[in-house]
Amino acid sequence: MNSSVGVLGDGTASCVRLSAKILGSLEIHRGAEVLTAQQLGGPKSRQILEILLLHLGSAVSKGTLIDMLWQDAAPSAATSTLESYVSVLRRCLQPGEGKHGVLKTTTGGYLLDADLVDLDLARFDSLVAQAEHATGEDAAELLRRALAVSFEPLLGSELLPEWAEAERTLHAARVSAIRGLAAETALELGKLGEATTLAQQLLEADPLNEIAWTVLILTMERAGQPLRGLQAYEQCRRVMDRELGCQPGPMLRAAQQRMLSETSAENNDFALVIRALLALEGARGGLLQTQHPATFSVVEDTEISLREAGAVVLGFVRRAMQGTPA
Numbered sequence: 119m120n121s122s123v124g125v126l127g128d129g130t131a132s133c134v135r136l137s138a139k140i141l142g143s144l145e146i147h148r149g150a151e152v153l154t155a156q157q158l159g160g161p162k163s164r165q166i167l168e169i170l171l172l173h174l175g176s177a178v179s180k181g182t183l184i185d186m187l188w189q190d191a192a193p194s195a196a197t198s199t200l201e202s203y204v205s206v207l208r209r210c211l212q213p214g215e216g217k218h219g220v221l222k223t224t225t226g227g228y229l230l231d232a233d234l235v236d237l238d239l240a241r242f243d244s245l246v247a248q249a250e251h252a253t254g255e256d257a258a259e260l261l262r263r264a265l266a267v268s269f270e271p272l273l274g275s276e277l278l279p280e281w282a283e284a285e286r287t288l289h290a291a292r293v294s295a296i297r298g299l300a301a302e303t304a305l306e307l308g309k310l311g312e313a314t315t316l317a318q319q320l321l322e323a324d325p326l327n328e329i330a331w332t333v334l335i336l337t338m339e340r341a342g343q344p345l346r347g348l349q350a351y352e353q354c355r356r357v358m359d360r361e362l363g364c365q366p367g368p369m370l371r372a373a374q375q376r377m378l379s380e381t382s383a384e385n386n387d388f389a390l391v392i393r394a395l396l397a398l399e400g401a402r403g404g405l406l407q408t409q410h411p412a413t414f415s416v417v418e419d420t421e422i423s424l425r426e427a428g429a430v431v432l433g434f435v436r437r438a439m440q441g442t443p444a
Contacts, residue, residue, distance in 0.1 A: 134149060134215070135220075136148055136211065139238050143275040144167075144273070144275050146158070157210065162203045163203045165187060166207055170229065171230060172285060174232050176229060177224040204221070242264050246261075254307065255307060258300065271286055297316055297319060298333075301313050301329070305333050305337060321334070325361075331350070335350050336373055339376065345377075347373065348378065
């Protein structure tokens with residue numbers, strides 16, 4: 119991008135382009151000059167800039183700006199005070215350009231010219247929009263790039279205003295949804311490590327995110343780790359039961375049954391316990407019904423009664439409590 123001052127056909131200077139960052143700490147690049155929050159005329163001028171960047175290319179009325187800046191405590195001379203803040207901001211952003219630079223005055227308000235601003239949030243939005251119309255690896259790459267742009271919270275340096283917190287919360291929810299979509303896309307493409315990382319990031323922020331649990335558990339199942347998948351399922355079940363009073367959805371319950379069946383097909387003590395539990399569950403009419411609930415196979419052509427199944431489970435628990443190998 120060329121951020122230098124150009125010359126128009128009539129010999130007048132063209133406007134300087136800006137590069138703006140509002141994901142994380144506010145930062146403005148004007149040519150080779152970097153304008154940090156402290157160089158933009160104070161808190162109110164800085165907030166005006168942030169609001170206009172959030173509405174890049176669209177006019178924001180003076181009334182809206184006054185409401186956002188002062189809420190219910192606007193001074194009697196709020197309009198003239200606002201105009202003075204905008205004048206300070208204009209001098210910071212476009213020195214020597216007067217009213218012909220990036221910050222435009224409209225009927226009853228102000229806007230930032232979208233053709234003169236490269237905004238990180240706009241890049242994020244563009245990448246997400248492109249990903250929504252792409253498939254396969256193309257979609258995955260666009261989602262990766264979008265998440266890389268938005269790795270910091272929106273307006274991270276603006277901690278106090280209520281409007282800033284509301285915008286930050288909305289954007290965080292959107293980034294979470296995009297991360298979930300990226301995790302699902304990675305799983306579909308067989309990129310199990312990437313899918314696991316994305317799912318874990320989601321769960322760190324929101325332990326109730328069922329999309330993340332689904333991706334994580336299905337990834338473990340496809341990676342041939344049914345025991346880890348069952349452990350993750352149990353953790354998911356406990357969290358949802360404790361926080362929401364509900365159980366995992368049908369997709370996760372189906373995955374649990376598949377992994378239980380796969381684990382029980384092994385020929386070791388743990389598999390024996392799983393088979394015993396399946397038989398006991400089937401006998402009481404649970405979801406994991408077996409074909410013959412009164413008995414279950416330990417090895418081919420061998421059946422054990424429910425009493426023996428109970429003994430298997432009890433013995434396993436006793437050995438575990440004593441710290442001896444099962």
